[in-house]
Amino acid sequence: MSYLSLSLTLFFVLIPLVLSKTLNLGLERDVVIATVRAIIQLLAVGYILTFVFDGDHPAYMLIMILIMITTATLNARKKGKHIKGITWKLVATITTVEVVTQGILLGFHIVPATAQYIIPISGMMIGNAMVLSILFLNRFDAEVQAHKDEVELILSLGGSPKQAIHHQLMQAIKASMIPTIESQKTIGLVQLPGMMSGQIIGGADPMQAVQFQILIIFALLTNATISSLMLGFLSYPALFNERKQLLNV
Amino acid sequence: MVLELQNVSFTIDHTTILKNITGRFHKGKITTLVGPSGAGKTTLLKLCNNLLTPTSGTLYLDGQPFSEIEPTVLRREVGMALQAAPMINGSVYDNLQLPRKLANQSLSITEAEKFLHAVGLSSSLLQQVANDLSGGQRQRVSIARTLVNHSHVLLLDEITSALDRTAVSEIEQLITTLNQQHGVTIIWITHNLQQAIALSDNVWVMVDGELIATGEPTILTHPTNEVIRQFVEGALR
Numbered sequence A: 001m002s003y004l005s006l007s008l009t010l011f012f013v014l015i016p017l018v019l020s021k022t023l024n025l026g027l028e029r030d031v032v033i034a035t036v037r038a039i040i041q042l043l044a045v046g047y048i049l050t051f052v053f054d055g056d057h058p059a060y061m062l063i064m065i066l067i068m069i070t071t072a073t074l075n076a077r078k079k080g081k082h083i084k085g086i087t088w089k090l091v092a093t094i095t096t097v098e099v100v101t102q103g104i105l106l107g108f109h110i111v112p113a114t115a116q117y118i119i120p121i122s123g124m125m126i127g128n129a130m131v132l133s134i135l136f137l138n139r140f141d142a143e144v145q146a147h148k149d150e151v152e153l154i155l156s157l158g159g160s161p162k163q164a165i166h167h168q169l170m171q172a173i174k175a176s177m178i179p180t181i182e183s184q185k186t187i188g189l190v191q192l193p194g195m196m197s198g199q200i201i202g203g204a205d206p207m208q209a210v211q212f213q214i215l216i217i218f219a220l221l222t223n224a225t226i227s228s229l230m231l232g233f234l235s236y237p238a239l240f241n242e243r244k245q246l247l248n249v
Numbered sequence B: 001m002v003l004e005l006q007n008v009s010f011t012i013d014h015t016t017i018l019k020n021i022t023g024r025f026h027k028g029k030i031t032t033l034v035g036p037s038g039a040g041k042t043t044l045l046k047l048c049n050n051l052l053t054p055t056s057g058t059l060y061l062d063g064q065p066f067s068e069i070e071p072t073v074l075r076r077e078v079g080m081a082l083q084a085a086p087m088i089n090g091s092v093y094d095n096l097q098l099p100r101k102l103a104n105q106s107l108s109i110t111e112a113e114k115f116l117h118a119v120g121l122s123s124s125l126l127q128q129v130a131n132d133l134s135g136g137q138r139q140r141v142s143i144a145r146t147l148v149n150h151s152h153v154l155l156l157d158e159i160t161s162a163l164d165r166t167a168v169s170e171i172e173q174l175i176t177t178l179n180q181q182h183g184v185t186i187i188w189i190t191h192n193l194q195q196a197i198a199l200s201d202n203v204w205v206m207v208d209g210e211l212i213a214t215g216e217p218t219i220l221t222h223p224t225n226e227v228i229r230q231f232v233e234g235a236l237r
C-alpha cells in the first residue's frame, strides 16, 4: 500500500468526526486523540519490529516481550488498585502465560523459534492475558461487593477466607473465561479472526492461515484458563487481613 | 465462658463508632444490648465474633486476648447470628449443613430436622430454596444454623424483629432453654424492651457508641439517669 492510499484512509476518521459534530455527540476530541495515538504507536511498532526482525537477536526479542508485559501490567493494574501487590501478581500471571504458551509452541517445535513468530504470538498472548485479567478483576470486585454479607456469614461461622470467598472467586473466574470460549464457537462464521484476515490479505494460502488460527485459539484457551485461575488465587488473600477478616474495600 | 472488653474503641473511615467500652459478659448469663438505631450494637457483636478488630483496646475470652486465639476457632466458640440473616445459595438443608461443611464434616437429615424443630420450624422446609423463605422463616433458619456449631457463647442480632408474637415466644423459650439447660452464655440485641426486661440477667445500654449503663434489667424500669430515661421513654412509646 502506498502512503497516498494510506492517507486516504483518513476518510474513515472524517466520517465519525463530522457525525459527532453534527449530532453533538462530543466525541471529536477522543476521536482525534485515538487517531493520533494509533498512528504514532503503530508506526513506532513497525519501525521497532523491522529493527528486531533484521537484527534477529534474542536480546531484542526479550526486550520487546518485557515491554509488552510491562505495558499490559500497567494497563490492567488500574482495575485492581484495591488489591495489595496487584502489580507483581499481574506480572507473575502474564509472564506465566507467556512462558507456558511459548514453551509448548517452541518446545514441541510447533513454530520456528524466530522473531517473526515469537513476537506476534507473544503480542496476542500477552494482550489476551491482559484482557482476561481486566475482565476477572472487574467481575471479582463486583461479585464481592454484591455478596459481602455471604462472605461475612461464612467467616462468622468459622470458615477460612478461602472458603468464604470460594463462590465469588469461582463465579468471577468462570465469567471472565466465557467470552474466550463463546467466541471460539462462532469463530469464522461471523467474522474472520484478525490475524487470519491479515495473513490472507498479505497473500498467504487460506488453509495455512487457518492452521495458524487453530493453533492460536487453542493457545488462547490455555491462556484464558491460566490467567483467570492464577490471578484469582493470587489476588483473593489480599481481601482479608491476618485475623481472617474481610477488609473494607 | 467469660467474654471481656477492655477500653475497646472502633473507628472506621475517620468515624468513631465505639468509644472506649469496658465490660464483662458473665458466664452462663443472658445479657441484652439495647440502644437506639446506629448506637453501635451490631458493631460490638461483630467485634465479639472477631469479624472486626478494635482500633484500640482488647477483647478477652476466658482471660485470653483474642489476638492469641485462632480466628476460626474463636468464631466457632463465640457464634453469631447476623442481623440480615444472609443465606447461601441452595436449600435450607445446605444452609444448616454449612457450619459442618466448613469443618469438613456433614450434618445428617435427622440432625438437621432437630435443629429446625428447635427454632419452631417444620422439617418439610428442609429442601426449600433458602432465598425463597419468608422474613421470619429466614431469621429462624439463621438461628438454627448458628446452633449447629454448639458454641459456648451466642451472639444474636435482632433475631426476633421479623417474627409474629407466637414465634417470638418460641424463640424466647429457646433462648431460655439454651441458657438454662446447656449453660450457653447469650448476648443479644433487641429493640423490644419488654423482652429485654423479661429475659435478661444483665442489660447494656448503648447510645452513640458509648456504653452508658450496665446492670440488672431494673435499670430500664427505674432509670438512674436522664439519658437512659429518654431512651426508655422513646423506645416504649
Ligand SMILES: Nc1ncnc2c1ncn2[C@@H]1O[C@H](COP(=O)(O)OP(=O)(O)OP(=O)(O)O)[C@@H](O)[C@H]1O
Residues within 6 Å of the ligand: A248, B012, B013, B015, B017, B035, B036, B037, B038, B039, B040, B041, B042, B043, B044, B083
Ligand atoms: N462498615 C462501615 N463503614 C462505615 N460506617 C459504618 C460501618 N458499619 C457501621 N457503620 C456505622 O456505625 C454506626 C453503628 O452501626 P451499627 O450497625 O453497629 O448500629 P446498631 O446499633 O446495630 O443499629 P441498628 O439498631 O439500626 O441495627 C452507624 O452509624 C453505621 O452507619
Ligand SMILES: [Mg+2]
Residues within 6 Å of the ligand: B041, B042, B043, B083, B157
Ligand atoms: Mg444492628
